[in-house]
Amino acid sequence: MTDQEREPAATGAAMSSGPQEHAAGGAASQVRDETAELRAQLAQSDERYRRAVADYDNLRKRMARDVNREREDERARVAARWLPVLDNLELALKHATAEPASIVSGLEAVRQQALAVLADLGYPLRADLNEAFDPSRHEAVAVLPSTDAAPGTILQIVRPGYGTDERPLRPAAVVVAKDA
Protein backbone atom coordinates (compact mmCIF):
# COMPACT_ATOMS: atom_id res chain seq x y z
CA MET A 1 0.00 0.00 0.00
CA THR A 2 2.75 2.47 0.99
CA ASP A 3 4.75 1.36 -2.07
CA GLN A 4 1.85 2.26 -4.37
CA GLU A 5 1.49 5.68 -2.75
CA ARG A 6 5.10 6.43 -3.63
CA GLU A 7 4.73 5.22 -7.27
CA PRO A 8 3.85 8.61 -8.90
CA ALA A 9 6.80 10.40 -7.28
CA ALA A 10 9.19 7.73 -8.56
CA THR A 11 7.78 7.98 -12.12
CA GLY A 12 8.08 11.77 -12.04
CA ALA A 13 11.76 11.53 -11.12
CA ALA A 14 12.45 9.17 -14.05
CA MET A 15 10.66 11.50 -16.51
CA SER A 16 12.52 14.64 -15.37
CA SER A 17 15.93 13.19 -16.34
CA GLY A 18 15.48 14.09 -20.03
CA PRO A 19 18.24 15.45 -22.38
CA GLN A 20 17.20 19.13 -21.94
CA GLU A 21 18.74 19.27 -18.46
CA HIS A 22 22.09 17.83 -19.56
CA ALA A 23 23.68 21.27 -18.88
CA ALA A 24 23.19 20.86 -15.14
CA GLY A 25 26.02 18.31 -15.26
CA GLY A 26 27.22 16.50 -12.12
CA ALA A 27 25.16 18.54 -9.65
CA ALA A 28 21.77 17.36 -10.98
CA SER A 29 22.98 13.79 -11.25
CA GLN A 30 24.19 14.07 -7.65
CA VAL A 31 20.71 15.16 -6.61
CA ARG A 32 19.22 12.24 -8.55
CA ASP A 33 21.62 9.82 -6.82
CA GLU A 34 20.51 11.26 -3.53
CA THR A 35 16.86 10.82 -4.54
CA ALA A 36 17.48 7.17 -5.35
CA GLU A 37 19.31 6.71 -2.05
CA LEU A 38 16.46 8.37 -0.13
CA ARG A 39 13.92 6.22 -1.92
CA ALA A 40 15.84 3.08 -0.92
CA GLN A 41 16.05 4.29 2.69
CA LEU A 42 12.34 5.02 2.69
CA ALA A 43 11.51 1.55 1.37
CA GLN A 44 13.75 0.08 4.06
CA SER A 45 12.16 2.18 6.80
CA ASP A 46 8.66 1.27 5.66
CA GLU A 47 9.58 -2.40 5.58
CA ARG A 48 11.05 -2.13 9.07
CA TYR A 49 7.82 -0.49 10.24
CA ARG A 50 5.69 -3.22 8.67
CA ARG A 51 7.77 -5.88 10.42
CA ALA A 52 7.41 -4.05 13.76
CA VAL A 53 3.61 -3.95 13.31
CA ALA A 54 3.57 -7.67 12.45
CA ASP A 55 5.74 -8.38 15.53
CA TYR A 56 3.28 -6.43 17.68
CA ASP A 57 0.31 -8.45 16.38
CA ASN A 58 2.13 -11.73 16.88
CA LEU A 59 3.12 -10.75 20.41
CA ARG A 60 -0.46 -9.80 21.21
CA LYS A 61 -1.78 -13.15 19.97
CA ARG A 62 0.96 -15.12 21.69
CA MET A 63 0.45 -13.27 24.98
CA ALA A 64 -3.31 -13.88 24.88
CA ARG A 65 -2.57 -17.59 24.51
CA ASP A 66 0.02 -17.41 27.31
CA VAL A 67 -2.45 -15.76 29.68
CA ASN A 68 -5.00 -18.49 28.98
CA ARG A 69 -2.46 -21.24 29.44
CA GLU A 70 -1.11 -19.72 32.65
CA ARG A 71 -4.63 -19.48 34.03
CA GLU A 72 -5.34 -23.13 33.13
CA ASP A 73 -2.01 -24.26 34.58
CA GLU A 74 -2.56 -22.37 37.81
CA ARG A 75 -6.06 -23.80 38.13
CA ALA A 76 -4.72 -27.34 37.73
CA ARG A 77 -1.83 -26.69 40.14
CA VAL A 78 -4.11 -25.34 42.87
CA ALA A 79 -6.81 -28.00 42.36
CA ALA A 80 -4.18 -30.76 42.47
CA ARG A 81 -2.99 -29.52 45.87
CA TRP A 82 -6.35 -30.48 47.31
CA LEU A 83 -6.39 -34.06 46.07
CA PRO A 84 -4.33 -35.46 49.00
CA VAL A 85 -6.76 -33.73 51.39
CA LEU A 86 -9.66 -35.43 49.61
CA ASP A 87 -7.78 -38.76 49.61
CA ASN A 88 -7.35 -38.55 53.37
CA LEU A 89 -10.95 -37.54 53.88
CA GLU A 90 -11.94 -40.69 51.97
CA LEU A 91 -9.57 -42.80 54.06
CA ALA A 92 -11.09 -41.34 57.24
CA LEU A 93 -14.54 -42.20 55.89
CA LYS A 94 -13.51 -45.79 55.17
CA HIS A 95 -12.10 -46.20 58.65
CA ALA A 96 -15.12 -44.51 60.22
CA THR A 97 -17.44 -47.37 59.35
CA ALA A 98 -15.07 -49.87 60.93
CA GLU A 99 -13.91 -47.79 63.88
CA PRO A 100 -16.05 -44.67 64.57
CA ALA A 101 -14.08 -43.63 67.68
CA SER A 102 -10.82 -42.88 65.80
CA ILE A 103 -12.53 -40.66 63.24
CA VAL A 104 -12.22 -37.39 65.14
CA SER A 105 -8.43 -37.50 65.26
CA GLY A 106 -8.37 -38.55 61.59
CA LEU A 107 -10.56 -35.60 60.65
CA GLU A 108 -8.48 -33.18 62.67
CA ALA A 109 -5.46 -34.37 60.67
CA VAL A 110 -7.37 -33.74 57.41
CA ARG A 111 -8.27 -30.27 58.64
CA GLN A 112 -4.64 -29.49 59.49
CA GLN A 113 -3.64 -30.72 56.04
CA ALA A 114 -6.20 -28.43 54.40
CA LEU A 115 -4.92 -25.46 56.46
CA ALA A 116 -1.36 -26.29 55.40
CA VAL A 117 -2.41 -26.31 51.71
CA LEU A 118 -4.05 -22.90 52.12
CA ALA A 119 -1.06 -21.45 53.98
CA ASP A 120 1.27 -22.84 51.33
CA LEU A 121 -0.79 -21.15 48.60
CA GLY A 122 -0.30 -17.88 50.48
CA TYR A 123 -3.57 -17.87 52.43
CA PRO A 124 -2.88 -18.75 56.07
CA LEU A 125 -5.69 -19.04 58.61
CA ARG A 126 -5.97 -15.64 60.32
CA ALA A 127 -5.78 -15.36 64.09
CA ASP A 128 -8.46 -12.74 64.68
CA LEU A 129 -9.76 -13.72 68.12
CA ASN A 130 -9.34 -10.95 70.74
CA GLU A 131 -8.01 -8.59 68.05
CA ALA A 132 -9.57 -5.17 67.46
CA PHE A 133 -12.36 -5.26 64.89
CA ASP A 134 -11.24 -3.83 61.50
CA PRO A 135 -14.00 -3.46 58.90
CA SER A 136 -11.45 -3.87 56.10
CA ARG A 137 -10.48 -7.34 57.39
CA HIS A 138 -13.48 -8.55 59.37
CA GLU A 139 -17.18 -9.00 58.81
CA ALA A 140 -19.27 -8.35 61.93
CA VAL A 141 -22.21 -10.75 62.13
CA ALA A 142 -23.22 -9.79 65.69
CA VAL A 143 -22.43 -7.21 68.38
CA LEU A 144 -22.69 -8.33 71.98
CA PRO A 145 -22.18 -6.59 75.32
CA SER A 146 -19.06 -7.70 77.15
CA THR A 147 -17.97 -6.88 80.67
CA ASP A 148 -14.32 -7.85 80.37
CA ALA A 149 -13.43 -7.01 76.76
CA ALA A 150 -12.76 -3.52 75.38
CA PRO A 151 -15.42 -2.23 72.96
CA GLY A 152 -14.64 -3.34 69.39
CA THR A 153 -12.77 -6.46 70.49
CA ILE A 154 -13.50 -9.64 68.53
CA LEU A 155 -15.20 -12.00 70.97
CA GLN A 156 -15.84 -14.98 68.70
CA ILE A 157 -14.95 -16.26 65.21
CA VAL A 158 -18.09 -17.55 63.49
CA ARG A 159 -16.32 -18.36 60.23
CA PRO A 160 -12.51 -18.08 60.04
CA GLY A 161 -10.73 -15.69 57.68
CA TYR A 162 -7.86 -16.64 55.37
CA GLY A 163 -5.06 -14.77 53.66
CA THR A 164 -2.83 -11.83 54.52
CA ASP A 165 -3.34 -8.06 54.50
CA GLU A 166 -1.67 -7.96 51.07
CA ARG A 167 -3.47 -11.01 49.71
CA PRO A 168 -6.77 -11.40 51.56
CA LEU A 169 -8.80 -14.47 50.56
CA ARG A 170 -11.83 -14.24 52.84
CA PRO A 171 -12.58 -11.98 55.80
CA ALA A 172 -13.45 -13.64 59.09
CA ALA A 173 -17.10 -13.44 60.18
CA VAL A 174 -16.92 -12.31 63.79
CA VAL A 175 -18.85 -11.34 66.91
CA VAL A 176 -17.72 -7.96 68.26
CA ALA A 177 -17.88 -6.43 71.76
CA LYS A 178 -20.40 -3.58 71.99
CA ASP A 179 -19.31 0.03 72.37
CA ALA A 180 -19.83 1.25 75.93
Added chain:
Amino acid sequence: MTDQEREPAATGAAMSSGPQEHAAGGAASQVRDETAELRAQLAQSDERYRRAVADYDNLRKRMARDVNREREDERARVAARWLPVLDNLELALKHATAEPASIVSGLEAVRQQALAVLADLGYPLRADLNEAFDPSRHEAVAVLPSTDAAPGTILQIVRPGYGTDERPLRPAAVVVAKDA
Protein backbone atom coordinates in the same frame (compact mmCIF):
# COMPACT_ATOMS: atom_id res chain seq x y z
CA MET B 1 20.54 7.82 15.46
CA THR B 2 18.98 7.28 12.03
CA ASP B 3 18.54 11.04 11.72
CA GLN B 4 22.24 11.56 12.29
CA GLU B 5 23.12 8.96 9.67
CA ARG B 6 21.13 10.90 7.12
CA GLU B 7 22.71 14.26 8.11
CA PRO B 8 25.62 14.28 5.56
CA ALA B 9 23.32 13.50 2.60
CA ALA B 10 21.01 16.41 3.54
CA THR B 11 23.93 18.83 3.86
CA GLY B 12 25.30 17.68 0.48
CA ALA B 13 21.96 18.40 -1.20
CA ALA B 14 21.84 21.93 0.27
CA MET B 15 25.38 22.68 -0.97
CA SER B 16 24.71 21.51 -4.53
CA SER B 17 21.99 24.11 -5.10
CA GLY B 18 24.54 26.86 -5.95
CA PRO B 19 24.19 29.51 -8.70
CA GLN B 20 26.28 27.51 -11.26
CA GLU B 21 23.45 25.08 -11.91
CA HIS B 22 20.82 27.77 -12.51
CA ALA B 23 20.72 26.63 -16.18
CA ALA B 24 19.00 23.39 -15.22
CA GLY B 25 15.86 25.47 -14.51
CA GLY B 26 12.62 23.82 -13.35
CA ALA B 27 13.81 20.25 -13.86
CA ALA B 28 16.52 20.36 -11.19
CA SER B 29 14.31 22.25 -8.78
CA GLN B 30 11.62 19.58 -9.33
CA VAL B 31 14.16 16.93 -8.36
CA ARG B 32 15.11 18.94 -5.28
CA ASP B 33 11.43 19.27 -4.30
CA GLU B 34 11.15 15.52 -4.63
CA THR B 35 14.24 15.05 -2.47
CA ALA B 36 12.74 17.25 0.24
CA GLU B 37 9.47 15.34 -0.02
CA LEU B 38 11.27 11.99 0.22
CA ARG B 39 13.25 13.22 3.22
CA ALA B 40 10.02 14.20 4.95
CA GLN B 41 8.47 10.83 4.16
CA LEU B 42 11.55 9.07 5.50
CA ALA B 43 11.47 11.04 8.75
CA GLN B 44 7.78 10.17 9.08
CA SER B 45 8.40 6.50 8.39
CA ASP B 46 11.28 6.37 10.88
CA GLU B 47 9.13 8.05 13.51
CA ARG B 48 6.31 5.61 12.83
CA TYR B 49 8.77 2.74 13.24
CA ARG B 50 10.08 4.13 16.54
CA ARG B 51 6.52 4.39 17.85
CA ALA B 52 5.79 0.81 16.79
CA VAL B 53 8.89 -0.41 18.65
CA ALA B 54 7.86 1.55 21.76
CA ASP B 55 4.33 0.08 21.48
CA TYR B 56 5.83 -3.38 21.29
CA ASP B 57 7.89 -2.85 24.45
CA ASN B 58 4.94 -1.43 26.33
CA LEU B 59 2.74 -4.33 25.27
CA ARG B 60 5.38 -6.81 26.39
CA LYS B 61 5.64 -5.20 29.84
CA ARG B 62 1.88 -4.88 30.22
CA MET B 63 1.29 -8.47 29.18
CA ALA B 64 3.89 -9.77 31.63
CA ARG B 65 2.02 -7.94 34.40
CA ASP B 66 -1.30 -9.31 33.11
CA VAL B 67 -0.01 -12.87 33.15
CA ASN B 68 1.13 -12.48 36.75
CA ARG B 69 -2.12 -10.93 37.83
CA GLU B 70 -4.18 -13.58 36.05
CA ARG B 71 -2.18 -16.31 37.77
CA GLU B 72 -2.69 -14.68 41.18
CA ASP B 73 -6.40 -14.18 40.52
CA GLU B 74 -6.90 -17.75 39.40
CA ARG B 75 -5.05 -19.05 42.46
CA ALA B 76 -7.31 -17.04 44.77
CA ARG B 77 -10.45 -18.09 42.85
CA VAL B 78 -9.61 -21.79 43.04
CA ALA B 79 -8.45 -21.65 46.66
CA ALA B 80 -11.62 -19.80 47.67
CA ARG B 81 -13.74 -22.59 46.18
CA TRP B 82 -12.39 -24.94 48.83
CA LEU B 83 -13.22 -22.79 51.83
CA PRO B 84 -16.86 -23.97 52.12
CA VAL B 85 -15.57 -27.57 52.04
CA LEU B 86 -13.19 -26.76 54.89
CA ASP B 87 -15.99 -24.93 56.76
CA ASN B 88 -18.19 -28.02 56.56
CA LEU B 89 -15.35 -30.28 57.60
CA GLU B 90 -14.93 -28.09 60.68
CA LEU B 91 -18.67 -28.21 61.38
CA ALA B 92 -18.58 -32.02 61.10
CA LEU B 93 -15.68 -32.06 63.55
CA LYS B 94 -17.58 -29.90 66.04
CA HIS B 95 -20.64 -32.15 65.83
CA ALA B 96 -18.49 -35.28 66.03
CA THR B 97 -17.52 -34.67 69.63
CA ALA B 98 -21.17 -34.22 70.63
CA GLU B 99 -22.70 -36.87 68.39
CA PRO B 100 -20.15 -39.33 66.92
CA ALA B 101 -22.77 -41.46 65.16
CA SER B 102 -23.87 -38.73 62.73
CA ILE B 103 -20.35 -37.97 61.59
CA VAL B 104 -20.19 -40.48 58.73
CA SER B 105 -23.11 -38.95 56.88
CA GLY B 106 -21.69 -35.46 57.54
CA LEU B 107 -18.33 -36.50 56.11
CA GLU B 108 -19.92 -38.11 53.10
CA ALA B 109 -21.61 -34.75 52.41
CA VAL B 110 -18.25 -32.97 52.70
CA ARG B 111 -16.75 -35.48 50.27
CA GLN B 112 -19.57 -34.93 47.78
CA GLN B 113 -19.04 -31.17 48.10
CA ALA B 114 -15.31 -31.57 47.39
CA LEU B 115 -16.10 -33.70 44.32
CA ALA B 116 -18.55 -31.03 43.11
CA VAL B 117 -15.87 -28.33 43.47
CA LEU B 118 -13.42 -30.43 41.45
CA ALA B 119 -16.00 -31.22 38.76
CA ASP B 120 -16.93 -27.56 38.57
CA LEU B 121 -13.28 -26.61 38.07
CA GLY B 122 -13.24 -29.04 35.12
CA TYR B 123 -11.80 -32.07 36.91
CA PRO B 124 -14.58 -34.61 37.52
CA LEU B 125 -13.92 -37.86 39.34
CA ARG B 126 -13.16 -40.49 36.67
CA ALA B 127 -15.15 -43.74 36.55
CA ASP B 128 -12.35 -46.15 35.74
CA LEU B 129 -13.57 -49.34 37.45
CA ASN B 130 -14.04 -52.27 35.01
CA GLU B 131 -12.65 -50.15 32.16
CA ALA B 132 -9.76 -51.36 30.02
CA PHE B 133 -6.37 -50.29 31.38
CA ASP B 134 -4.87 -47.40 29.40
CA PRO B 135 -1.31 -46.42 30.37
CA SER B 136 -1.94 -42.85 29.24
CA ARG B 137 -4.78 -42.46 31.75
CA HIS B 138 -4.07 -45.02 34.47
CA GLU B 139 -1.21 -45.96 36.73
CA ALA B 140 -0.99 -49.70 37.46
CA VAL B 141 0.09 -50.35 41.03
CA ALA B 142 -0.60 -54.11 40.94
CA VAL B 143 -1.49 -56.87 38.49
CA LEU B 144 -3.63 -59.72 39.79
CA PRO B 145 -5.00 -62.89 38.23
CA SER B 146 -8.76 -62.82 37.64
CA THR B 147 -11.06 -65.60 36.59
CA ASP B 148 -14.04 -63.52 35.49
CA ALA B 149 -12.45 -60.32 34.10
CA ALA B 150 -10.78 -59.98 30.69
CA PRO B 151 -7.00 -59.40 30.87
CA GLY B 152 -6.19 -55.69 31.19
CA THR B 153 -9.48 -54.89 32.96
CA ILE B 154 -9.26 -52.53 35.92
CA LEU B 155 -10.25 -54.59 38.98
CA GLN B 156 -9.84 -52.00 41.71
CA ILE B 157 -9.25 -48.27 42.15
CA VAL B 158 -6.56 -47.69 44.76
CA ARG B 159 -6.57 -43.90 44.35
CA PRO B 160 -9.19 -42.25 42.15
CA GLY B 161 -8.28 -40.25 39.04
CA TYR B 162 -9.61 -36.77 38.26
CA GLY B 163 -10.02 -34.70 35.11
CA THR B 164 -10.89 -35.43 31.50
CA ASP B 165 -8.92 -36.78 28.54
CA GLU B 166 -8.34 -33.18 27.41
CA ARG B 167 -7.59 -31.83 30.88
CA PRO B 168 -6.25 -34.67 33.02
CA LEU B 169 -5.52 -33.69 36.63
CA ARG B 170 -4.32 -36.99 38.11
CA PRO B 171 -4.35 -40.53 36.73
CA ALA B 172 -6.11 -43.20 38.78
CA ALA B 173 -3.86 -45.72 40.57
CA VAL B 174 -5.40 -49.10 39.72
CA VAL B 175 -5.14 -52.86 40.06
CA VAL B 176 -5.28 -54.58 36.66
CA ALA B 177 -6.32 -58.12 35.66
CA LYS B 178 -3.35 -60.26 34.57
CA ASP B 179 -2.87 -61.24 30.92
CA ALA B 180 -3.84 -64.90 30.37
